Amino acid sequence: MDCWKVKKLQVQNFRNLNKDVFDFSSGINCIFGQNGNGKTNLLEAIYLLTNKKSFRKNTSYSQMINIEGASPEMILQSVFESNDKQVSYSLRMTDGLEERYLNNTFEKSKTVSTSVFINPFDSYLFHTSSTFRRQWFDSHLSLINKEFKQVLGRFQKAIKFRNSVLGIGGKNTSTQLQAIDEQVAEYSSFLTQKRYDFLQELNQHITPTFKAIFSEEHRLQLDLDSMFVHWDKKKVFDFYRHQEPNDIKAHITQVGIHRDDFIFSFDGLNAFEFCSLGQQKMAFLSLIFAYIELFRYKFTSYPIVLIDDVSGELDSQRWKNLIQYLETKSFQVLITTANENFGKELEKIPNSKKFLIEHGTLINHE
Ligand SMILES: Nc1ncnc2c1ncn2[C@@H]1O[C@H](COP(=O)(O)OP(=O)(O)OP(=O)(O)O)[C@@H](O)[C@H]1O
Numbered sequence: 001m002d003c004w005k006v007k008k009l010q011v012q013n014f015r016n017l018n019k020d021v022f023d024f025s026s027g028i029n030c031i032f033g034q035n036g037n038g039k040t041n042l043l044e045a046i047y048l049l050t051n052k053k054s055f056r057k058n059t060s061y062s063q064m065i066n067i068e069g070a071s072p073e074m075i076l077q078s079v080f081e082s083n084d085k086q087v088s089y090s091l092r093m094t095d096g097l098e099e100r101y102l103n104n105t106f107e108k109s110k111t112v113s114t115s116v117f118i119n120p121f122d123s124y125l126f127h128t129s130s131t132f133r134r135q136w137f138d139s140h141l142s143l144i145n146k147e148f149k150q151v152l153g154r155f156q157k158a159i160k161f162r163n164s165v166l167g168i169g170g171k172n173t174s175t176q177l178q179a180i181d182e183q184v185a186e187y188s189s190f191l192t193q194k195r196y197d198f199l200q201e202l203n204q205h206i207t208p209t210f211k212a213i214f215s216e217e218h219r220l221q222l223d224l225d226s227m228f229v230h231w232d233k234k235k236v237f238d239f240y241r242h243q244e245p246n247d248i249k250a251h252i253t254q255v256g257i258h259r260d261d262f263i264f265s266f267d268g269l270n271a272f273e274f275c276s277l278g279q280q281k282m283a284f285l286s287l288i289f290a291y292i293e294l295f296r297y298k299f300t301s302y303p304i305v306l307i308d309d310v311s312g313e314l315d316s317q318r319w320k321n322l323i324q325y326l327e328t329k330s331f332q333v334l335i336t337t338a339n340e341n342f343g344k345e346l347e348k349i350p351n352s353k354k355f356l357i358e359h360g361t362l363i364n365h366e
């Protein structure tokens with residue numbers, strides 16, 4: 001199977017980045033630069049090309065287009081390579097219009113590759129917020145399972161509609177709910193099973209991945225915290241019928257898989273309650289790299305790995321562990337840092353390409 005890597009990238013009118021041509025290595029690429037100079041913007045451009053949306057929450061064309069640019073058009077042009085094959089891929093965006101071209105031919109929706117974005121600041125949110133955890137698992141499962149993504153979208157619409165019916169109230173509420181609950185039950189049963197299966201698959205990779213990166217033996221385990229596990233649609237439907245009087249009184253759907261949670265345990269104890277911040281970050285990084293291994297297992301090719309300033313909270317030994325791990329892998333990595341000490345470790349990676357970005361401009365690369 002092909003493993004497409006981004007070889008060249010040029011952006012026009014995208015955030016603060018200039019029109020420089022980035023010529024990437026198919027291995028490790030280190031992006032240096034001080035705060036606010038454009039490192040994360042560069043990762044965002046690649047993510048946008050490969051995943052068709054930004055990793056930044058609530059961002060749209062109007063935030064992405066260069067505020068000082070004269071043209072209302074934003075263009076990302078790239079060349080991807082796999083073995084000896086090359087393709088060109090570009091994205092043009094104006095307000096309200098987005099077009100993609102593969103080898104200069106209009107492409108409705110396909111991308112050449114997929115990226116996984118690692119922002120270790122997310123570790124804190126992951127461990128403290130159940131909403132973030134749910135979104136993290138759902139979005140990563142959606143990346144590898146299109147059917148899950150579609151059904152999740154339908155479920156979210158159905159719950160929204162259910163809540164609007166409950167919000168309005170009135171004589172026909174019960175009849176309307178009955179019809180919606182048929183759908184909600186079917187989607188809930190399907191999505192819960194997929195979430196459950198996803199965790200079982202991740203669990204096979206997560207403990208070995210932690211050991212492979214940090215050379216320490218710890219047992220990491222993910223569990224789904226849901227009352228709906230292994231419930232068929234009839235059982236979920238009966239549950240909603242039983243819940244109806246409570247929901248009508250509360251004017252909202254009080255219980256459901258939209259509120260389910262995930263438990264991450266470290267040697268049998270809840271990682272959030274038990275682990276130090278550094279250990280939480282190590283556990284979170286192991287989860288993401290376990291996901292990357294699962295991705296490869298499913299598609300026999302790796303995604304592109306975008307790592308945004310990983311250095312905080314990890315000590316220098318852990319940095320070295322992580323860098324050594326990246327060196328053993330065949331995926332393409334873009335790793336940024338504003339931290340001079342971590343930068344010095346990155347500088348030592350043989351055969352990696354180094355880029356320095358200042359005020360959105362590529363100063364040098366080697
Ligand atoms: N639409 C835009 N047009 C022009 N500049 C923008 C736009 N959106 C964001 N910026 C600028 O991009 C810069 C931020 O870039 P980025 O987030 O890539 O920085 P960084 O190098 O990753 O910094 P840090 O090390 O702090 O994470 C900010 O100075 C911001 O003002």
Ligand SMILES: [Mg+2]
Nearest residue numbers: 039040308309
């Ligand atoms: Mg940044």
